[in-house]
Amino acid sequence: MAAITLLGLGYFARVRMPRPPVGKYEPPDVLVVMAVVMLAPLLYLELPRTAVAVVFGLVLCAALQFTLAPLLGGLGAALLAVLAVAVTGGLALADRTLAVLVLTDVLLAVAVVGVATMWAQSGFKSVHTAWFAGLLAVYDLLATGLSSVMDRFAAQVMGLPFAPLLAVTRGDPPVALGLGDLLLIVLFPLVAAKAYGRAAALLAGALGVLASSAISVLFATGTLTGAFPLMVVLGPVIVAQHLYWVRRAGRERTTAEWRAGALATVPVTAASPVLLAALGTPGAPGDLDERARPGDWVALLDGEVVGTGPSAGSARKDAARRGTGAVPLVRQV
Known part of the structure; x- marks a missing residue:
């Protein structure tokens, strides 16, 4: 787990992933993710094991491709992802259990690092992660501790290629981390690094590894x-860290501030008149910035106006000309 966490922090610091056109993350987005997490095991329990392996293989292949694309280019990443999935599937058909287990662990770790980085760099905040972790804790208690849902799900996918379980040991019983557990162990250090800095990231990573390692030791003994x-x-543990850091820092850094290396500070100046007008904020000044007039469109990224134009497309193009690599929101003034 320590190696995967460090891999995630290194990838996050050095690779800029394309921002998906998802706009701004809001609390309902966390609920949507939770709904998927809750319903997926129930769906997989109704599918044949072969179908489950195929679904997981396709999802893993897609995740590998967009994780490797910033490093190898789109085509190279696609070829390597398909090859890795094909080799793992071939080894499964040849009944090479240990090789399948190891390859699945490696592919799963790489894919989770990519997904966590994409979420963190595209605006997923510490507060979103805290809500996600808190809700997932309640769900895990119900599905694992108080019912047999996750027991049956683990029995369904254990031993399959591309199973969403990170095998830790092959003992009796085998120890494995679920996909949700692994995702949060990797994700929270990344959003902590973005929101609060290096110290928060290292603490989050250390506590995540410590928690998972302690449980593994209890199984081993x-x-x-x-x-x-x-x-x-x-x-x-994640919720407590979020509350501590937000109390200490006052607020989270935005993605733009993190990329610029700026500290999170409480703003003391008024917001841009263009931004206020674009958001429809009550009391916005009547005189707009000279870059935009009533009826124009503005491109917004992390709370800043990054482009303007007479149409949504021209505002995006203006933002691109000004060096904005991510996909901004657009709104009419």
Whole structure:
């Protein structure tokens, strides 16, 4: 886990992933993610094992491609992703269990690093991660601790190629981390680095690794013998860190501030008149910035006006000409 966490922090610091056109993350987006997390195991329990492996293989292939694309280019990443998935599938058909287990772990780790980086760099905040972790802790308690849903799901996917379980040991019982657990262990250090800086990232990474390692030790010593809801431990740890850092810093850094290396500070100047008008803020001054007039369109990124134009497309093009690499929101003034 320590290696995967460090890989995530290194990738996050050095690679800029294209921002998906998702706009700004809001609390309802967290609820949508939670709904997917809750419903997916129930769906997979109704599918044949072969169908489950095929679905996971396709999802993993797509995640590998966009993770590797910034490093290898789109075509090179696609070829390598397809090759890796094909080799893993071939080894599964040849009944090479250990090789499949190792390759699945490697591919899953790379894919999770890419997904976590994309979320963090596209605006997923510490507060969103805290909500996600808290909700997932409740769900994990219900699905793993108080019912047999996750036990049955683990039995369904255990041993499959591309299974969404990171195998930690092959003992009896085998120890594995679920995909949600792994995603949050990798994700929170990244959003903490963006929101609060290096110290917050290192603390988040250390506590995540410590929590997962402690549970693994309990399994290794026989103290735990059945499924354990890791998020019941990890979720409150993430929420507590978020509350501590937001209380200490006052607010999170925006993605733009993180990229510029700026510290999060409480703004003391009034917002741009163009931004106020674009957002329809009550009391916005009547005289707009000279770059925009009533009826024009503005491109917004992380709370800043990055382009203007007479149409939505021209505002985006203006933002691109000014060096904006991410996809901004557009709104009419």
